[in-house]
Amino acid sequence: MYKDYFGLKDKPFSIAPDPQYLYMSERHREALAHLIYGLQSDGGFVLLTGEVGTGKTTVCRCLLEQVPEDAEIAFVLNPKVTAVELLATICDELGIRYPQDNQSIKVFVDGINQYLLDTHAKGRKTVLIIDEAQNLSVDVLEQIRLLTNLETNTQKLLQVIMLGQPELKAMLERPELRQLAQRITARYHLEPLSQQEMVGYISHRLKVAGVERPLFPAATIRKLYRLSGGVPRLINLLCDRALLGAYVKEQNTVSHKLMAITAREVFGDPSADGHQQKSALRWNWILGSLALASVAAVAATTWNPGQDTAPAPRQPMAPAQVVEQTVVELPAVTASPAQPETSEVDVLAWPSHIPLTQSQQMAYQTLFRVWGHDFAPEQMLAGDYALQQGLRFLNKRGSLGSLRQLNRPAILTLQDQHGQRFFATLTGLNADVATFVIGDQIHTVATSDLMEQWYGEFTLLWQPPSAYSGAVPPDEEGPMVLWLEQQLAHLMQREPRPDATLRLNGLLLDELQQFQQSEGLAADGIIGPITLIHLNNHLAVQHPQLTAPTEG
Template identity: 55%
Template sequence: MYLNYFGLTDNPFSIAPNPDYLYMSPRHKEALAHLTFGLRESGGFVMLTGEVGTGKTTVSRKLLQQLPDNTQVAMILNPTLSALELLATVCDELGIAYDADKASLKYFTDRILAKLADNHQAGVNTVLMIDEAQHLMPEVLEQLRLLTNLETNREKLLKVVLIGQPELQQLLKRNELRQLAQRITARYHLLPLTAPEVSSYVAHRLSVANGDISIFSPQALKAIHQITGGIPRVINLLCDRALTLSFTKQHAVVKKPIFLAAAEQILGDDVVSQRIQSQRKWMLGTAFVLALLVGFGIGRLYV
């Protein structure tokens, strides 16, 4: 709708996972480095956590691109499975033939372990990546740990990447999962973007679509961070709506009031109002502390 009006060649804020728009902030790069290091170590598990929409999928896709060619990856996107269903899914992902009539934990485990041994013999690394891992049941996680028991003198034959929301951290603190928690060789919690990173994120996506950061006013860019909290997925939703509103009103630049109106349409008046009030309280608190420090400094001059 607004592409021609703003001179854009594509929708810069689509929530579709288009690799052309991949923005690796310093935080995402650090997360990727942790996971890459963990997979190179001898342990069996690496873990990436973060709030919804912070870019965990972005990091995982980049990780997949950087894995060596001699790597076979099994990807599980829906982990709400029983232990038996999980093992069957792993078999499907790794191309392991099995007889469904013989289905049992031992049968599937034996088939998978044989595949891991064959891959190792052929010089192939095996990686199991599980998204939304906070939904895994404790008994399923324990079954995963048992799969990583197969090892050589130097390394585990199966590396497992767990990707999930912060609840995953709490799940792994359970006493019955302490053995698995001790096998995590690298973990990283992905935080939202900072204010400067939000501006860079918006500028990057606009530039890919042949646009320019000047489409958003400086005040609007500050509001983007304030209202979205630096969550990339929310930034995309609100910026897309703000561009649409600016187009309908025939404004050449997205200004702060337009962005706030877009935010109210997507998030609701109460949420936007609450976040604005929180920001004001933070600013007043900061000003109060600074005033105390200045007063203390001036007072010392007269002592």
Template identity: 45%
Template sequence: MYLNYFGLKEPSFSIAPDPEFLYLSQQHREALAHLLYGAGESGGFVLLTGEVGTGKTTVCRAFLEQLPPEVDVALVLNPAVTGYELLRTICDEFRIPVSVDERSTKTLIDRLNQYLLAAHAKGRRPVLMIDEAQNLRPRVLEQVRLLTNLETNKQKLLQIFLVGQPELRRLIDSEALRQLSQRITARFHLGPLTARETAAYVRHRLAVAGVDRPLFTRRALRRVQALTGGVPRLINLLCDRALLGACVGRHLQVTPRILNRAAKELRGAAGPAWRGPPRPIFTGALILALLFGAGWLARDWVPMPAGSGLEAVVAAWRRDEGASHAVATEPALDVDVGPSESKPVANGAVAVPLETPEMAPSPILSNMGRESALRLLLRRWGVDVDDLGTDDPCRRVAAFGLRCEQEQGTWANLRFFDRPVLLRSIDDEGTDGYLVLSRLRDDRATLDQPDGSIELPVAMLDDDWTGDYLLIWQPPPVGTALIGPTSSGEAVRWLRQLLAQVPDLGFADSGSGRFDDELDQTLRQFQQGRGLVPDGLAGYRTLIQLHNVVGIPGIPRLVEVE
């Protein structure tokens, strides 16, 4: 339901282990490196453990996609079986022909040994990966250990990966399995994400799903960490439900209040809000909540029959959130500035002094409605339009080759983007609306109004500006606003041309339409140099900075350069 509302091309917080959405935090990167290292070793065990929901399976899927072609994999997903059943499963995965009536464990081992020897002779590398290995019985684990005895004089024939929860590590470290423990060549334990990683994780998954604007406020991202403890699966559950709530409430962003309500619903009406990773008793409730949310998303937004459960949830969201969605009025701007209190400035704006005995900021800070303010901001881009429609005015902006992005930050963030913006403001009477910020110069700001401009001290805006702002930017002329490894050749060539114009990067435009390693490293180098997350995806933050560095003509700037 919320996909179209937020412009997502697919659900960004599914709990399916999709490697495309894998966020490589430092520890996830190291876990993947351990697996790849293990695949190059000759025999032995590689152990990957982690708390429930920390992304072990997703890392394994990413690992399987990166294996070289000479590696053959047998993947066991349900190890809660007997030793004989496990051997049958391994033979099936390696496509080793075994009679249906075969009941001898020795025969299965002999067939497996023959297969491994033949694979070794052909230069193949068989790998056995057992997920949820904490469910293996100790006797079956010992049977798995004996498989590493299948060897030549110089080399083990089978590499084994054990992936499971922390109890697997404790089981292997027990006295009874000390022989297996000694054969582990690489170990890694995945823990929860840090607060910084959690915020980056949420942004990454949204970007992969096609939205590179902040759908969560900064405070909301901190709240995500507090409610989930940084566990990726819980983050997915919470953020999915929160986006649904924001959609029902017609919010542009998820706020802490929406997250708290989403957490309460996931835990149950009687339960408190999350405080870090939930106890195991709640796992079933979380899965049921996810299934309920999936059913909700599958339905069209149509009136529900009276008394339906979905209608009750929607009604509750609307009841709680409706008060914050009153349409902002558009008061007349009537600024009366006397000769002794103001002076004209070079750009024709009226200037308010830094210190005035009796400042009256209310008339200056009168808010406009979003549609009116956006029409005024568009003039800075050379677009003069009388009406943007009654629907979301940002939808009409695309017709002029531009895009809107909702952000939250400080004055430093505004200077960083260096674009005229709409500031979301609350005036003295509590009216929620927008101000058009067209220029920043030292400690002074210029606001555009229908009848002219006003320059005033930045400090006068601090109490009224909520920290939310909307900026307009010019996307690439290639039909996409996010360029990465899966982008079209035309988009990749356009990115190459732009990066080649950046001083000190030393990047030469080869004209290739392939997103190769050199382009990826150059893009990350540019992002790091501009204070961006070096994720190798050119979204609107990166593209705006590229425009700023290269100096694309015709783009209005916010910061006045002396």
């Protein structure tokens, strides 16, 4: 629509992959170098992680263009599979024959092992590349590790490259995966672009599309960087929509004000309640005429918060009892003498009388205090303390709209007017105003002003079911699947299916995906942190909230 207006021969900021628009920043070249090192090494695992949209798949495409001629590549794009399905996929990728309808892991493994030996004898190497590896289950990861056991005196016969989101790093720190973690020979975490790299990225894409004049002035670039945090996918979304807005307004360039309006359209307008109303309408099919008495009944069979210890698998799970946590009001914060206890400001800043080095620890202390716990950072790491209290951390990048949906107090990474980064605990959020505890002070700020200082990074606490030990993909079984069955049965007002061998497939998987879709989530059928938080919001378990009851 706007191509002719700006003299473009193509849309420069399409999120669809196009080799001619490839821009390799210094960070991407470093990531590619690590992957190439993995291909040239003597085996083991190579790990590439990064937030959604930072360009992991782009780096992988570059890698495939530089694969040595003596390498055989098996590329797994969809890791949401069982161990048997993964082995079958590897066999299909490598052209290994196996009996039709085979379900024996041994048959698959024997075939792969023979293939690895034959390939090595020919002087060739075999590489397994797995994209979106954070979706692999523990059982599947262990099976992959076992495949790498085949080795000669000098090298392993299978090299594995895993690409995934930051959750993959956390998963590999689990005790049951320590053997796999010890085999990682190279790892790299792909960070977003710097502001200077972002300028080069935008200029490159505009030049390829046929325009070399600057369409984004310096002030707009600074605004865009604050809004996108340097994540290429977000840059593309914002630039594409902003160019459309400039065309509609008949502007020759994108102003910083237009970029701010664009961000509210892309990330969700904080002042609009329409999303929540639509969400409520989508849930009518589940909740129907659920009365308050029914909600009280649901409370009697919700999870029992506790330690992350899972019962033995394949055993029926008795209905859990609700332990209702008291919603703890934030204690009064001692303000500095020069400022009132609560003040409304346009720009948030770290208190000058407190060392900036205390920013993160004080934010953790405030967050735990909201949950009713006294955290002493000098005694224990925040992650360990959270687990001790039956809680988990969730680190994400999102918008105020996503924070509203999650509805949990959160630590936000902010930047002041001097470019200095600090941590603040968001304790309240309504249509127009956000409330923060910053150090020992309480401040409120207009949500429109907040967008000037926030990159989208946040950390929150959430409370998993006691049986939870990690994300559960489709077709799995065990205590978490039985727990999910109970909760969806209550929400949909049907009888639960008392089957100790119930798997996450069929009707249960359909119901989970319908729930995810109704909440605006990716309908991937995975029982993960985001899905569990949204479920908890419907299950009458009390927890600290960001929004007032009328808004949540």
